[in-house]
Structure formats: C-alpha cells, structure tokens
Amino acid sequence: MGVPIPSEYGGLGGTFVTYVKVVEEIAKACASSSLIVAVQELGMLPIMIAGNEEQKKRFLPKIASGEHLAAYALTEVSSGSDALGSMRTRAELKGDKYYLTGQKIWITNGSVADVVCVFAVTDPAAGSRGVSAFVVEKNSPVFSVGKKEKKMGIRGSPTVELIFDNCEVPVENRLGEEGEGFKIAMRVLDKSRPGIAAQALGIAAGALEYATNYAKERIAFGKPIGQHQGIGFMLADMKTEVEAARLLLYESARKCDAGEPDVTLWAAMAKLKCGDVAMSVTTDAVQVLGGFGYSSEYPVERMMRDAKITQIYEGTQQIQRLVINRNMIGKGK
Numbered sequence: 001m002g003v004p005i006p007s008e009y010g011g012l013g014g015t016f017v018t019y020v021k022v023v024e025e026i027a028k029a030c031a032s033s034s035l036i037v038a039v040q041e042l043g044m045l046p047i048m049i050a051g052n053e054e055q056k057k058r059f060l061p062k063i064a065s066g067e068h069l070a071a072y073a074l075t076e077v078s079s080g081s082d083a084l085g086s087m088r089t090r091a092e093l094k095g096d097k098y099y100l101t102g103q104k105i106w107i108t109n110g111s112v113a114d115v116v117c118v119f120a121v122t123d124p125a126a127g128s129r130g131v132s133a134f135v136v137e138k139n140s141p142v143f144s145v146g147k148k149e150k151k152m153g154i155r156g157s158p159t160v161e162l163i164f165d166n167c168e169v170p171v172e173n174r175l176g177e178e179g180e181g182f183k184i185a186m187r188v189l190d191k192s193r194p195g196i197a198a199q200a201l202g203i204a205a206g207a208l209e210y211a212t213n214y215a216k217e218r219i220a221f222g223k224p225i226g227q228h229q230g231i232g233f234m235l236a237d238m239k240t241e242v243e244a245a246r247l248l249l250y251e252s253a254r255k256c257d258a259g260e261p262d263v264t265l266w267a268a269m270a271k272l273k274c275g276d277v278a279m280s281v282t283t284d285a286v287q288v289l290g291g292f293g294y295s296s297e298y299p300v301e302r303m304m305r306d307a308k309i310t311q312i313y314e315g316t317q318q319i320q321r322l323v324i325n326r327n328m329i330g331k332g333k
C-alpha cells in the first residue's frame, strides 16, 4: 500500500515506475485487487500533494501500512466529466469547523475507507477558485454511505454513494488554502491516471497470456489454433498493442518521478492508450477462446467486463482526448 509514500511517512519511498508495475502485476490476475492499491494511492495523493507537515504525519503512516484505507470523492450525480462546473456539494465555514452538505457518487472504497478526500464548493461565485479539499474521517458526524452500485465488472471492489448532511470537518482537515481544491483534484489525477493505465495494461497482459497459452494447446484442423493465420495474426496484433501501451505507461510514470512539466499530457495519453488496449485485447482474447471465452468458467470473460471501466473512470476516454488536445492547442475561450 505504501509504495509511492516517502519513508519518513511510513511508506516504501518507491518510484512511480515501481508503483505502476505493482498495479500492473496484480491486475494481470485480478483487476479488483489491483484497484485496492490504485485507490489507496488516489486517496492519499491529495494529502501528499497539498497536505501540511502535520496532516502528512497524521494521515500517511496508517495509509502506508494499510491500517487505514483511503478514498477520493470528486464525482457527483450531475458532475462527472464536468467536475468543476456542475459540483454542488457545499462546505460552509462556521467558527473552526466546515459543514459539508451534498452527495458524491461512484466512490470506489467509499464504504470501507477510514479517510476520504472530499472536494466541495466554498465560494460558488469564484469558479475554479471556489472549490476546497477536505479530509473527512470515517466517524465524522454526519457522514453516511448510501447506495452500493451493481456493476458490470470490478465486482470485487465496492463503489458507493456518500452522503454529507451538515457533516462536521475541523478546519485543520482542509488541504491547502480555501479555493485551491480544484487544482489539487486535477494535480492528483495527473498522478493517479497512470495507476489506472497500469490496471488496464495488466488486464490486457493477463488476457493476452491466457489466450496465447490456449492458442498453443487448442487443436483445430490438425494443428494448434495459434498456427492458423486467423488467430496467429490476431495474437501478433494483441502483443504489439500491449507492448506499445506499456512503453507509453512507463514513460508517463518516469515523467511523474522526474517532475517533468508535461505530466498532464502523458498521464492522459497513457490512460487513453492502455484503456483502449485493455478493451480490444480482452475482446479478442474472448474471441480466441471462442465459446469457452464466453463462459464464466474461464477468466477472459471477467477480464473483458473489468476492462470496460478503464475507459470510463478517472476521466472518460473522451476527457483524456480533451486534455491531450488542450495540451497541444490550448483551451481557448
């Protein structure tokens, strides 16, 4: 859990390159399990990026050890891709406490997390400078868990609604200054999207390995199906796509480690490529296995269902393209 957390806060002090390799390796076998590691990182990053020394010492060691689970709460019913413009959760300061009111949805690990980094509007008139970031602790009054989603894939990972009903958050749990929350949220995604790209790549690599072994053993028309051009060329394309995606991912993680200025662009490109490769490679793996691929007795059926979410969460593929394009051309008016 503590791979990318510095050793002074109880972590391993590992690089982002190491971290993405850990997520990738776990995802080869189980996407839901890899998400335990990836969301721990997503939930701790606001503290790493914007927390003061006291907050880092208070929260990070237990996150690094796994004693505490962390989550990240940005998305709302009407605010998915338009994370800023449609955010409705409010935080009002009264004395030395903020009172949070609103609802967040699609929160991975929200029902099991001990600390949740929540983004809420502190000044509705201030646009991108009107959002603030808070660490909400599990037993904060009144913070509760709502509906648990029934999902197509990653069914081993809980995804829930969180409800804040005048939820009390002490001022010392605000991360950064008031109004800095949206930029913190975006800076977090620059570092967490490679983690989801790693999950996607792992799913693809796991499916490719399974399909390749199957194609060596399954005989049709007197020889292994992998030696028939129809399946053999499909496997060759799958392998090439997986290795190309891997190079893009490792380069984006290296840029995170080096603190290079174009991490936003590279994180978006890695997430876009790896998510699309996960979907296409797992779909083709099901095809290689034929009828057996469509059965839940074989793992590629689960891998195909799990792959889909990597094209949706931590910014849809459409949002990744928007981010890439803005980094090339600019946003304009």
Ligand code: CAA
Pocket (backbone or CB within 6 Å): 039, 042, 072, 074, 075, 080, 081, 082, 083, 084, 085, 106, 107, 108, 128, 129, 182, 183, 186, 187, 189, 190, 264, 313, 314, 315, 316, 319, 322, 323, 331
């Ligand atoms: N780093 C720092 N600052 C950034 C930034 C970045 N990467 N990206 C934007 N900003 C700043 C901008 O400079 C701007 O600042 P100023 O107003 O001071 O100029 C401000 O933030 C607003 O930015 P934009 O004008 O670009 O905002 P926008 O509303 O046009 O678009 C967006 C932003 C890129 C579309 C963004 O809303 C976005 O990424 N949306 C997708 C949200 C998302 O990924 N959600 C995933 C939820 S987490 C999840 O899925 C986890 C899970 O379950 C596992």
